Structure formats: C-alpha cells, structure tokens
Amino acid sequence: xxxDLLTLTQWVSPAFPLGxxxxxxxxxxxxxxxxxxxxxxxxxxxxxxxxxxxGQTDAILLVQARRGADVAGIATALAASPERLxxxxxxxxxxxxxxxxxxxxxxxxxxxxxxxxxxSRPLDLPDxxxxxxxxxxxxxxxxxxxxxxxxxxxxxxxxxxxALHPLITDIAERAAxxxxxAIGNACFASDMAAMMxxxxxxxxxxx
Amino acid sequence: xEYCRFFEACTNLKQMFDTQTSQSLQRTRGRAHVGVQAKGxxxxxxxxxxxxxxxxxxxxxxxxxxxxxxxxxxxxxxxxDHLIFQIDVAPNAQLVATTQTAERAYASPxxxxxxxxxxTVGQGASLDWLPQETILFDGAALARQTRVDLADDARFLFxxxxxxGRAAMGETVDTLQFTDHRQITRAGRSEMxxxxxxxxxxxxxxxxxxxxxxxRAFTTIALLAPDAADHLPKVRAALxxxxxxxxxxxxxxxxxxxxxxxxxxxxxATALVLNTLRxxxxxxxxxx
Numbered sequence: 001x002x003x004d005l006l007t008l009t010q011w012v013s014p015a016f017p018l019g020x021x022x023x024x025x026x027x028x029x030x031x032x033x034x035x036x037x038x039x040x041x042x043x044x045x046x047x048x049x050x051x052x053x054x055g056q057t058d059a060i061l062l063v064q065a066r067r068g069a070d071v072a073g074i075a076t077a078l079a080a081s082p083e084r085l086x087x088x089x090x091x092x093x094x095x096x097x098x099x100x101x102x103x104x105x106x107x108x109x110x111x112x113x114x115x116x117x118x119x120s121r122p123l124d125l126p127d128x129x130x131x132x133x134x135x136x137x138x139x140x141x142x143x144x145x146x147x148x149x150x151x152x153x154x155x156x157x158x159x160x161x162x163a164l165h166p167l168i169t170d171i172a173e174r175a176a177x178x179x180x181x182a183i184g185n186a187c188f189a190s191d192m193a194a195m196m197x198x199x200x201x202x203x204x205x206x207x
Numbered sequence: 208x209e210y211c212r213f214f215e216a217c218t219n220l221k222q223m224f225d226t227q228t229s230q231s232l233q234r235t236r237g238r239a240h241v242g243v244q245a246k247g248x249x250x251x252x253x254x255x256x257x258x259x260x261x262x263x264x265x266x267x268x269x270x271x272x273x274x275x276x277x278x279x280x281x282x283x284x285x286x287x288d289h290l291i292f293q294i295d296v297a298p299n300a301q302l303v304a305t306t307q308t309a310e311r312a313y314a315s316p317x318x319x320x321x322x323x324x325x326x327t328v329g330q331g332a333s334l335d336w337l338p339q340e341t342i343l344f345d346g347a348a349l350a351r352q353t354r355v356d357l358a359d360d361a362r363f364l365f366x367x368x369x370x371x372g373r374a375a376m377g378e379t380v381d382t383l384q385f386t387d388h389r390q391i392t393r394a395g396r397s398e399m400x401x402x403x404x405x406x407x408x409x410x411x412x413x414x415x416x417x418x419x420x421x422x423r424a425f426t427t428i429a430l431l432a433p434d435a436a437d438h439l440p441k442v443r444a445a446l447x448x449x450x451x452x453x454x455x456x457x458x459x460x461x462x463x464x465x466x467x468x469x470x471x472x473x474x475x476a477t478a479l480v481l482n483t484l485r486x487x488x489x490x491x492x493x494x495x
Contacts, residue, residue, distance in 0.1 A: 035416035048417025052409060057402075077390075077397035082457035184386060184404025189420035192464045195453035199443070 004123040008130060011095070011116065012137035018094045018112070020141045023087040024149075024205035025054065026193035027142055031149050032200060033193070039156045042146045043163055045190070046139055050167055053187030055138065058088075058113040059131045059175035060183050065117025066127060074180065075111035080191040083198060083207040088112045090206075095119070132172035139164055145205070235281040235288040237261030241304070243273065244297035245332075253297065261290050270303075270487045277338070278307040284322060286315030286348050291323045294336070298329035298358070305490040306338040309370075312385070314346030319384065324353040328361035337481070337490060340368035340424070340470055341387075343405075348384040355391040357398070362432040363391065364484055366477055369403070371410070371423040374469040380423075382407050391431060398431060399460060420451075424470045426477055428463040430484050435461040441483045447476040454480075 010016060027045070030036040036045045049055055057078060064071045079085035088111040096107040096115050107115055113134070120130045140161055147157035174182075185191070197207060237259030244253040250273050257263060260281040268274045277292050284290065296302050312320055328334045336355075343349065357363055369387065372378035387403040405419075413419045430438060436456035442463060446452040450472050452465040463480055467473045478489060488494075 030416060035420065041416060044412075044415050045417045048412070048415040052404070052418050073397045074400060077400040078402070081455045081462070083455075085457065181388075183402045184406075185402055186405050186409045186418045188418060188422070188425050188464070188466055189415075189451070190417035192451055192453045192466065195455045195462075195464060196451075198455060199453075 002124070004125050005129075008120070008123060008125060008133055011099075011119070012133045014137075014141070014144075016095075017098055018091040020091060020137075021144070022205055023091065023141075023207045024145050024197075025049065025084075025087065025142060025207055026190050026197055027145055028149065028203065028205045028207075029193040029197040029200055030190065031146075032202075033196075035189070035193070036146065036150065038150065039152055039160055042143070042150065042152065043160045046142060046160065046164060047167060048187060049142075049190055050135065050139065050164065050171060053185060053190055055135055055168075056171055056175065057183050057185065058138070059135060059171050060178050060180060061111070062113040062117040062120075062131055062134060063127050063175050063178075064180060065114045066120050066130065068121070069180075071117075071180070072108070072110040072114045075114050078183070079111075080185075080187075081194045081198070084191075084194050087207045127176040128169070128172040131175050132168050135168045135171060136161070139168065149204075235260045235279075235284065235290065237279065237281075237289075238291040238293070239263040239277055240293040240295070241265075241275045242295040242297065243275075243300045243302050245299040250300040250302060253295075261292065263292075266491070272301045272303055272487060274303045274305065274490055276305055276307050276490070276492065279310065283311035283313050284320035284349060285313045286318035286320055288320040289323075290321070291325065293325045294327075294334065296328045296332040296334045296361075299331040300329070301333045303335040303337065303487070303490060305492055307492060309339045310341045312341065312343050312347035312349040314344055315348035315384075319348040319350050322349065322351040324351070326353070326355040326363075328355070328357050328363055330358040331360060332358065333362040334364070335485065336363070336365040337493065338367065339492065340370050340474070342370045342373065342470075343380060343383060343385055344372060345378065345380045346382045347380075349386075351387045353387075353389045357391065357393040357431060359394045360433060361393070362430075364428075364430045364432075364481075366426065366428045366481065368424060368426040368470065368473055368477065369405070370470045371405070374423055381410055383410055389427075391429075393431065393459070398458070399429060399462075401427060420466070422451075422466040422468055424467045424473045426463075426465045426473045428477065428480055428484075430461040431459060433459060435459050438484055442480060445479045445483045447472065447479070450476065452476065
C-alpha cells in the first residue's frame, strides 16, 4: 500500500463529495421505459455504456489528460446531451473544489475525467489502475441507483458489479494504450435516454 | 506475405512505367469540391473541381439558395476506395448540399473504404448538409470522417442516417467495421464531436438496451446556430411518436436523435423535423 493508492481510493470512494448519487446517466429513463427491469438487463445496459459509451470515452479522456493533453474542450464537445454535460461538469467541479481545498492545489473546473486525469499526474500508479478504479466508481454508483430504483437486492447489485470486473479491467488496459482516435460510441439508445430524461414526467435524478 | 510483396512490387513498376494503367486498378478514387460565394445579395458558384468517381452538380432550383448534389459514380464504396467531398461556403453565402442517392458500403475484400467530408462555412454564411442515408452491407469496412469548421456566427444544419442492411430485402449485417467521426468546430473551438463506431462486436450484442436496442437505422440531426435553442419546442412537437426520438438544445446546438427498425420511418420523421428547421422545401432527392 502506498500513499498514492490511498489518495486514489479516497477519490473514488462514495464518501468523496462529488454528488454522483444525483446523476443516473439516463438509467432512470431506461428503467422508466422498461429497458432495464432486473439484474440481467442492468448488467447488459452497463456493459453497453462501459464498452461503447462513457466508460471507454472517459477512460481515454482521463489517460490523455493524465499525460498532459488539453482535452477539456474535446470532452465538452463529446457530451451527447445537456444533462450529460452537466453530469460531467458538475462532478468535475466538485472534485476540483474538494481536492483544491484539501491540498491547496489549483485544479481547473473541467469535465470529471479531465480533472481526475490532471489530478492523478503526480500519482505513482499505473494508468490502468487509475482508469479501472474510476470506471468502477462510475459503475458502482449506477448499480446503487439501479438497486434502489429497479429495485434489486443489494447482493444482486453487487453481483452485477462483480461480473463487470473483467470488462472494466479490459477497457482500462486498452485505454492506457489508446489515443483520442480510439474513442468510439455506439450508445445510441442510452444517449437518447439521456435526452428523453429532460422531458420525463417524474424525475428523481438530475440526469 | 510473399504474394503481397510481389503485388506491391508489380504495382510500383506499373506506376513507374504507366501511370494510366495503375489508375485503372479497381480502387475507386475521387474528389469533388464546391466553393460558393455571395455576390450582389445572391450566392454564386466560385469554384468546382471534380476528379475520379466524385461528382458534384448544381441543379436549377427555384429557391434563391442554390443546391449542390454530390454523387459517387462508382455506385458504392468498398475496401481501399477513397472519396473526398469538399464544400466551402464563403462569408454571407448560403448553400444546400445533398447526395444523389444513398451511399452504399459493400462487403470489403480487404482494406477499409474512406469517405472524407470537409466543410467550411464562413462568417454570416449558412450551409444545410443533407446527405441521404448511408447503407452498410454485411462485411463492409468504412471509415468516414466529417470535419466542419464554422466561423463565429455561421449557421450549419446537418443530418446523417446510418442503416444496417435493408430490412425489406431481408439483409442482415453480422460483420462490420464502421467508424463515423463527426467533428464540428466554431472559431477553432470544438463544438460537437460524434465519434460513432459500430463493429462486429456491437452487432453480436445488438439487442443491448444501451447501444442498438435491436434497431437498424439511426439518425442524428443537428443545427448549430446562435438561435439553435429557439427551435427546440417546435422540433419536439414534430418528433414521431411511434419510434424512439428525442431532441435537446444547449450551447448553440439543437440536436435530434431517432432510431427505427428500418430506414423508411426515419426518412419520414427526418423530413418532418427538417421542415421545422428550414423554410425552403427539401431538396428534390429528399421528397417522399
């Protein structure tokens, strides 16, 4: 165990005040539309989002930011809807504010993977580790939302997260060796769900 | 491997001795460039270049805004082909651009087909880029790159529809390598990036509720203009009720996404949405 790994696990803890619990990434709409109804469909939905949506995209943005590239503008332009933009910007700002207050750094306000990428530059950890733990935090938050909202048992939710570990590590390995051109999105349905969420009658989550 | 080297050596020899012969290899090449400018309150053609299989023509239209129609005379794209469409709308000019037919990407015998669309829209200028759908056949390998550079207050409207095989013809696409990178900048800043990628893996899991959700046709429409958000209410009112469709507006963009089990319902819905964003009738090739 190193202080750097403790720092990273502190950042990805649900106790770290990013306000992630308010952002369902369109999952609330997918549940309301009947696209996600149980543990299996939640796992499928998360597989799609991780492999062909925000999971892969944010992993590459993070590693590029970590290596010094200025990708804040690209991350902003990649947002598929205004709520998606709010989701990544608000959590990025909360992350920057918290770390800046704790450490006296001056991280900028930017989309979440960009701020985390910049903040993680001094951490002596493999890129894959940083990416995988961030993807797990993202997934874990959505599993929690799924558990409360579908609803599912706590254990069934954790089993979904556990089953996604090989995918998360695979995405992290690939992203660590990819450049921006490797970003590829096939999340037509979840991007549309994120847009439909704006006009949904009953909404608990911000996205 | 040996065969490849041999083939490459032959190709080099051919190029050395007879450039005409090497051009007659099956690979499709082409570039069509159209530049328009404002003159006396109207938009007129400034320059036109056509080479290889890429053509562009300007049909007579009754609207004051001219229309340009791009065409791939090879009738489709396959591995190794490379086509370039370029549009340059000078300051204060207005143009509508479309394609003569749906673009078809056929099974690739090897290599990737490339289609580059390069667009610039100047200060106070406007472009409607309304190509017909792109139909991807089983085994297709296509990399399309659309780059759009807008001046500060330029207006740009585009539609892109991707169709995975023709449902009516009983076609199923199982093997595919498709990337469709759409990047729009305004005054040099990234405004919208849509980096689509549909692969064999995507199709293996085609029922995934986050990705294709079992659909075969996907449309994106986007208006980038200072007043884009003003269009949102009437766009939402025009969205079809029988297929998944959604619209949003933010940061000078109004974006509409729709998907369906085949191209036809999308074509109808697209025409309705475009009519709320445009005053002139749709290009003739679009009329249903």
